[in-house]
């Protein structure tokens with residue numbers, strides 16, 4: 001298939017791009033490199049250095065050739081930042097998606113896969129898995145922007161017959177098991193890459209927020225899904241789209257506490273990880289884990305890299321080889337391809 005991937009220079013998008021290439025598909029990427037890296041896009045993949053706010057340019061790409069499927073990852077995704085800049089987030093996520101969805105619908109695209117989020121379920125206290133039919137109650141402009149996009153896709157299906165999949169997930173984690181790509185966010189806010197940088201001596205002590213949650217060791221429980229398992233799910237749902245639109249929760253199904261993540265990193269690296277307690281953060285619920293019953297049943301998908309040790313191991317291996325990540329790579333408009341691999345860090 002001929003696949004157009006927005007945000008393909010970002011963490012999840014780039015892993016799905018190599019998943020698509022490995023499966024024999026043809027791929028092109030649109031990305032403005034605001035948070036992504038040119039070096040994360042494999043050589044040989046066509047790259048359009050564009051912002052999705054540019055409706056005219058997007059329409060040109062959709063009109064000039066026939067795309068079998070569009071996979072949409074491009075977005076801003078920091079929940080806290082969205083609370084400080086609500087309209088910026090709504091514009092950057094919703095308006096950009098509308099530009100893309102409209103161009104797809106009007107140019108006859110039949111399949112669209114959307115990176116939604118489990119953040120649209122809000123942050124209320126729950127002590128069981130979040131089911132596929134849980135009520136949507138976004139507690140941030142980020143979550144709201146994703147729900148608005150899901151609704152736009154419902155209308156694109158009803159009026160234009162464009163089938164879509166909205167995949168709602170929590171924390172993508174880990175790195176390509178073959179070491180070709182990894183996780184790189186600036187600023188980094190995710191626990192696993194922060195903890196790995198701590199154990200590698202690339203940053204100071206790790207803070208663990210709260211030790212009095214009603215969980216097995218007092219720290220928060222979160223859902224970490226390996227990014228290669230995510231890529232597998234994206235590829236499986238494309239096939240379903242010939243028949244109908246779908247919305248799925250996507251999770252590991254196994255929640256891990258913050259302390260279990262720390263212990264896994266110590267175990268895998270064979271090193272002590274310096275950490276300290278910090279007060280609870282406002283709005284952090286005890287447990288956020290998605291139930292993925294529907295996608296498992298309807299596509300046969302299940303996570304292969306579900307153990308926290310494997311998730312951490314793949315992330316650690318990539319970071320050891322790439323202590324400076326993609327930061328030094330080319331920016332927008334510069335088509336130079338640089339090798340992904342860097343220096344290995346001594347453990």
Ligand SMILES: NC(=O)c1ccc[n+]([C@@H]2O[C@H](COP(=O)([O-])OP(=O)(O)OC[C@H]3O[C@@H](n4cnc5c(N)ncnc54)[C@H](O)[C@@H]3O)[C@@H](O)[C@H]2O)c1
Pocket residue numbers: 006007008009010011012013030031032033034035036037050051052053072073074075076077092096115116117118169170171172173184185
């Ligand atoms: N990482 C996670 O744990 C997670 C969890 C749930 C959902 N998601 C969703 O998955 C998607 C990818 O997340 P990620 O962690 O890979 O983020 P990322 O920041 O690494 O990737 C986003 C990519 O989109 C590009 N981009 C952003 N705005 C753009 C625009 N206006 N025009 C063109 N390109 C633009 C960025 O340059 C970047 O390459 C996002 O939509 C995010 O909301 C991520």
